[in-house]
Structures are given as structure tokens and as C-alpha cells.
Amino acid sequence: MWRYREALPVCLEENAVTFCEGFTPLLEVPIGRRSALIKQDHLFPTGSYKDRGASLMISVLKEHGVKEIVEDSSGNAGCSVAAYAARAGIDCEIFVPSDTSKSKLAQIAAYGARLNLVPGSREDTAAAVLKAAASKCYASHSYNPLFFHGTKTFAFEVTEQLGWRRPDVVVLPAGNGTLLLGAYIGFNELLDAGVISSIPKIIAVQARNCSPLARSYEERLEKVSFVETQPTIAEGIAIAKPIRGNQILKAVRDSGGDFVTVEETEIDSAYREMAKMGFFIELTSAAVIAGLKKYAVLSDDAEVVVSVFTGHGLKTAGKGAS
Ligand SMILES: Cc1ncc(COP(=O)(O)O)c(C=O)c1O
Missing domain, CATH: 3.40.50.1100 (Rossmann fold)
Structure with a gap:
């Protein structure tokens, strides 16, 4: 990711703390009746896009x-x-x-x-x-905010991997929005630099059991109204009070996107389905794929749809799905 160092707020190159991470593969994966391009961010040094x-x-x-x-x-x-x-x-x-x-x-x-x-x-x-x-x-x-200026490299990489063209849609998790808001910053920086002419539609995925953002979006609220939540196997997005919740609503709205919620059983079956294809991802990542599957049913065949495997399956092996 340090290939984009001119866009990262570190003064001296020798201060970069790095394991040579990033530029993860963007692989085509069958999702229901179509396919999507999925960033393999579970392959990062510690096993997640964080x-x-x-x-x-x-x-x-x-x-x-x-x-x-x-x-x-x-x-x-x-x-x-x-x-x-x-x-x-x-x-x-x-x-x-x-x-x-x-x-x-x-x-x-x-x-x-x-x-x-x-x-x-x-x-x-x-x-x-x-x-x-x-x-x-x-x-x-x-x-x-520095964390989000690191996760913005997701948008740079996807755009570069598509030949400096933005995807039509990105399907991303919505917990605290560390990836979603980073991607939003990244695509907007590419827009400001004239590399792309509009940002992609952001489809944000929440577990139905913990979906304060999706519900507020559905009610067309500008500020998150906090709702009662239930436990979910998608622990990474089990965020009842996201501190940047209002920003997440704004980013999704501004991109022309939407929210999708997924049931626990849908998370479990996405987890199994991906593993059967050889992708061992963690349960929170499977929630994103379950959301992607729902989006894919309605999507236009011509759309370039990008999503992400956020975390490695070894992180939650034996938990939740069997
Ligand atoms: C594997 C995984 N996926 C997705 C998320 C979603 O987080 P955020 O919405 O902050 O990007 C997390 C957060 O911890 C995570 O661990």
C-alpha cells in the first residue's frame, strides 16, 4: 500500500512501519447468478484489512x-x-x-x-x-482519522487493478465503517484528482441482529437512531453505537448506495459456500458476502461489482458455523 505514499500523511519514508502489505489480489468469484470481484484482504500480515x-x-x-x-x-x-x-x-x-x-x-x-x-x-x-x-x-x-487514510488505499488499489477505472458498486461491511469510510475518502480523492469521474455506489452490509445504521437509513434519518440489538456471529460488525454512524449514513447516501441486512443463517451459509470454493474467511467477512449475494440478485449484469474478504477464517475457526 506504500506505493501510494505521496497520498499518505507520513513525512519521512523511513518512518513507514510496514511489512510490505497491500495490493491484495482482486479475484473473480461466482456469487449466485453472476460473479463479483473480491479483494483478498484476509491475506494481510495479521489476517485482516485493518x-x-x-x-x-x-x-x-x-x-x-x-x-x-x-x-x-x-x-x-x-x-x-x-x-x-x-x-x-x-x-x-x-x-x-x-x-x-x-x-x-x-x-x-x-x-x-x-x-x-x-x-x-x-x-x-x-x-x-x-x-x-x-x-x-x-x-x-x-x-x-489516520486509520481511515490507511484504509483509503483499498479504493486506490481497486481502481488501479481495474486499469484506473472505478467499479460501479462496492459492497462493504458497516460496523464502525473503518473500511467503508476509508474507501469513501479514497474514491473522493481519486475524483478530486480527476482520475475517476464519479464515485461508485456503496452498498453497506449489517447483520440484521445489529443494524442501527440500516434501520436509520431505511427511515431516511440523517442521524443514527440507536435501536435494540441482538448478538450476532459477525462479531466485527456487532457495533450498536458506531461513533461515525452519521458519517456512514452520509457516505452511503452521497454515493447513491443502500444498506442490506443479513440473517444469521445467511451468514452461516455464505461462510460454508465460500469455504467449499476454497476461501477460508471469518464469519464477519461471510456476512459481507451474504449481503453481496442479496445485492447480486437485483444487480444489473453489466455492473462491475467489487467486494472484499475482510478477515481470515483462522481467526474464528470453530466459532459459530461448523
Ligand atoms: C473481519 C472484519 N470484517 C469487517 C469488519 C467491519 O468493520 P468496519 O465497519 O469498522 O470496517 C471488522 C471489524 O472489526 C472485521 O474484523
Whole structure:
């Protein structure tokens, strides 16, 4: 992803904290009656697209001489931040909900980060980290804009891989919107630079059990109205109160896109279907593919539709789907 360094806010190249990540393959995958192009972002060094954001954010923090950070996560952002902090020699403490997948906890601990398991909801974890952030740098993947300037490279890569043409549609997860808002920034930067003449339609996917954004969008609200939620096997998008929720609604609306919600059974069958084709992805990623399948039913055959495998299946192996 550092091939786009002129568009990334790091002053000195030697401050880039990198494992040579990015430029993941864009593979054609059959989805229902058509096919879609799917970015293989589960192949990143820590097994998820969050490395795009962590690589840039930790690089800038390193450049500013930050020595200690705290972060909260449903798992994958914690893995990424812990790995890049380890590479940068920055002391790291990660707060996670206590029911986070064991393999993600093991991964965070293996990188040498201190783990803080918080009982209760994802929102309880967010509240706990804010206390720690009173005295340490809060390297947050949802508040810190640098993270989104890392995930914007998704849009650059897709456009470059299509021969500097934008797709017609991108189908993306909507939890805290770290990929969706990053992609929105990236496509808008390409638009401002005159590389593309409009941005693609963004189709945002939420699990029906936790869908505050989809419901607010359906009601044509400009601000997210928070609704009661149920547990979902798609832990990465189990976000009842997304802090950038209003921005996500605006980005989807501005792109001419829409929201799709998926049931737990649909997530489970997308997971199995992808695995049968040889793609081992995590359950949250399967939720996106379940949304893509729903979108594909209505889509125009001529549309170039791009989506993403966000996380590797080894992260949630044995959890949820069997
Ligand atoms: C595997 C995976 N997919 C998708 C998401 C969705 O997150 P966001 O909406 O913040 O991009 C996450 C978040 O943790 C995740 O871990």
C-alpha cells in the first residue's frame, strides 16, 4: 500500500512501519447468478484489512515520537495495532470484550501487547479504554482519522487493478465503517484528482441482529437512531453505537448506495459456500458476502461489482458455523 505514499500523511519514508502489505489480489468469484470481484484482504500480515489503517496510523505516531498507546477493538483492529506497534517498538495495551474469539486474543498477546478483557458489551470496552486514554495516546481505529487514510488505499488499489477505472458498486461491511469510510475518502480523492469521474455506489452490509445504521437509513434519518440489538456471529460488525454512524449514513447516501441486512443463517451459509470454493474467511467477512449475494440478485449484469474478504477464517475457526 506504500506505493501510494505521496497520498499518505507520513513525512519521512523511513518512518513507514510496514511489512510490505497491500495490493491484495482482486479475484473473480461466482456469487449466485453472476460473479463479483473480491479483494483478498484476509491475506494481510495479521489476517485482516485493518493492517491498512494500522500501518499508516502507527507510522505517523512513530514519526511523532509516541512511545505508548492504548486501543480498543472487537479483535482484528487490536491484532493489527499490536503487530505494527511491535514492529515500531511502541508499548501497546489493547482492550477487548471478554467474549472475543480466542484466536484473536492469542494473536494480540503473542505480539507482546497487554490484553485487557472487559466483561459486557462492545460499548463497555469502549468506555473502559477512554479511562486509560486519559494518560496515554489513544490509537483508536474508529476515532483516529489516520486509520481511515490507511484504509483509503483499498479504493486506490481497486481502481488501479481495474486499469484506473472505478467499479460501479462496492459492497462493504458497516460496523464502525473503518473500511467503508476509508474507501469513501479514497474514491473522493481519486475524483478530486480527476482520475475517476464519479464515485461508485456503496452498498453497506449489517447483520440484521445489529443494524442501527440500516434501520436509520431505511427511515431516511440523517442521524443514527440507536435501536435494540441482538448478538450476532459477525462479531466485527456487532457495533450498536458506531461513533461515525452519521458519517456512514452520509457516505452511503452521497454515493447513491443502500444498506442490506443479513440473517444469521445467511451468514452461516455464505461462510460454508465460500469455504467449499476454497476461501477460508471469518464469519464477519461471510456476512459481507451474504449481503453481496442479496445485492447480486437485483444487480444489473453489466455492473462491475467489487467486494472484499475482510478477515481470515483462522481467526474464528470453530466459532459459530461448523
Ligand atoms: C473481519 C472484519 N470484517 C469487517 C469488519 C467491519 O468493520 P468496519 O465497519 O469498522 O470496517 C471488522 C471489524 O472489526 C472485521 O474484523
